[in-house]
Amino acid sequence: MDVAFIDDDEILCAANVQALVLAGLDVVTYHSAMAALDELNSEFTGVVVSDIRMPGIDGLQFFKYLKKIDPDLPVILITGHGDISMAVDALRDGVYDFISKPYTFDRLLGSIRHALESRRLVLENRRLKRQIEASAINLPLLGSSPAMERLRQTLHQLADADVDVLIEGETGTGKEVVANTLHQWSHRSNRPFVALNCGALPESVIESELFGHEAGAFTGAVKKRVGRIEHAHGGTLFLDEIESMPPVLQVKLLRVLETREIAPLGTNNIRHVDIRVVAASKTDLRTLVERNSFREDLYYRLHVAYIHIPPLRERKADVSLLFGYFLANAAKRFRRSPVAITEMVRHHLNSYDWPGNVRELVHYAERVALGLVEEQKQVSAEPEATLRERMDAFEADQIRAALAANSGDIQETVKSLGIARKTLYDKLHRYSIDQTIFRGTHTKSL
Structure with a gap:
């Protein structure tokens, strides 16, 4: 919607609307400020045009109400009384424009x-800010390994494709982070991201959680409840541990995927839903299908687009990088001084298989930041490497960790390492380290 036009003069209102529509604008009309206030909110993508002289709530009062809803909403006021002082006051208070009658179209x-x-710029900035805030609280999509580069590329390709997605990965690899990243990078980012863990709810509850119910639908249903599917309308529905979904619900979910329609418990009324479904499994669903533990038709319906998140043991080159990022975050959160990565810690990072994946690595970084990891003498993990090679590997790890901790900022990285800028650039070239992968969405996403 481009314009909300408010005027109690129906004839004048109709004339203006007709001209605006002919000019290619999408217009909605209201004949009172109260009617408009019932529908306008901070998600309104257009402009408000209002007459000042109206019964009940006048244009100036209307603007004050709108300012409380969204201080950045552009409001254009029209008046038949060219009061200069009124115009100056209105513009000073934040009115976008003040037009006196008569005026040209x-x-x-x-x-x-x-x-x-x-308005477009304001909403775009808000969307970007939400993306930054969302990425800042999630485990980052961080890593320079080929596997992570492919994952980021796949997410960019699928983000706006608007197809259902199946994500598979071991526990702790960041499946919900990947799903949320898909949502944040898509055109649905300003609508809800609704997550449901299918393995965390008993079978007697999960159907009501998904589909909702009407009051009186069953014992204890004292009031209407909107289900997760309907709540995700316009956005993304994330179903974690889809392999745990009861067979009866698998049939119903299949119908939702095929028709994009639901019928809450206790009613026969069909409701259309516009959702993108992202399902995640920690086990191979194909194997479950072969064992008759998961419906084959649902598997293929979910398998329109497939993402595999590699475990940490398959991308060991990223472990030190991730650890540096998590360690810096932990030190900041616990109000501790930055902690140097010791040889013992580095040995553990490189030699351990991390069965708990990223989640386990985060917890290890927190223990190191708190000083809860004791130093022990370790035998070199690379006895066949020369001393020079081991020193180079350690130095490269320290540089990657510093870049990760400083989001790729060269000036801050130079400060934290205590070296000259030219020295850092020489070492980046020597160790083939690409500083750009530590910036922006790449540093604040898995």
Whole structure:
């Protein structure tokens, strides 16, 4: 919607709306401020145009109400009384434009088009901010290994494809992080991301959680409840541990995927839902299908697009990088001084298989930050390497960890390592380290 036009003069309102529609704008009309307030919210993508002289709530009062809803919502006020002081006060308070009657249509159209561009930029900045905030609280999609580069590339390719996705990966690899990243990078990012762990709820509850119910649908259903599927309308539904879903619900989920329709418990009314479904499993669903433990038709319906998240043992080159990032975050959160990565810690990072994957690595970093990991004498994990090779490997690890901790900022990395900028660039070239992978979405995503 481009324009919300509010005017109690129905004839004048209709004339303006007709002209705006002919100019290619999408317009909704209201004949009172109260009617508009019932529907306008901070997600409104357009511009508000309102007359000032209206019964009940006038234009200036209307603007004050809108400012509380969204201070960045562009409001254009029209008046038949060219009061200069009123215009100055209104513009100072944040009104986007103040137009006095009589006015040319080009004057109104030009103001609206400029306001629409301003609104677009505001909403785009908000979306980007949400993405940054979302990535900042998640485990990062961080890593320079070929496996992680392929994963990032796949996510970018699928983000706006609007197809259902199946994610498989061991416990702790970050399946929900990947699902949320898909959502944040897609055009659905301003709508809900709704997650449900299919293995965490008893069979008697999960159907109501998914589909919702009407009041009185069963004993204890004292009021209507919107299910997770309906709540995700316009956004993404993430079903974790899909392999744990009871067979009866697998049939119902298959129908939802095929028709994009649901019928809550206690009603025969069919409701359309616009959702993207991302399902995740910690086991190989194909194997479960062969054992008749998972429906084959549902498997193929979910398997439109497939993502495999590699375990840490298959991308050992990323372990030190991830650890440096988590260690810096832990030190900051626990208000501890930055901790140097010792030879014992480095040996553990490189020699351990990390069966708990990223989650286990995060907890290890927290213990190191808190000083709970005791130093022990270790035999070199690479006895066949020369001293020079082992020193080079250690130095490269330290540089990667420092870059990760400083989000790729060269100036901060130079400070933390205590070396000259030229020295750092020489070492980046020597060890073939690409500093760009530590920046932006790549540093704040798995």
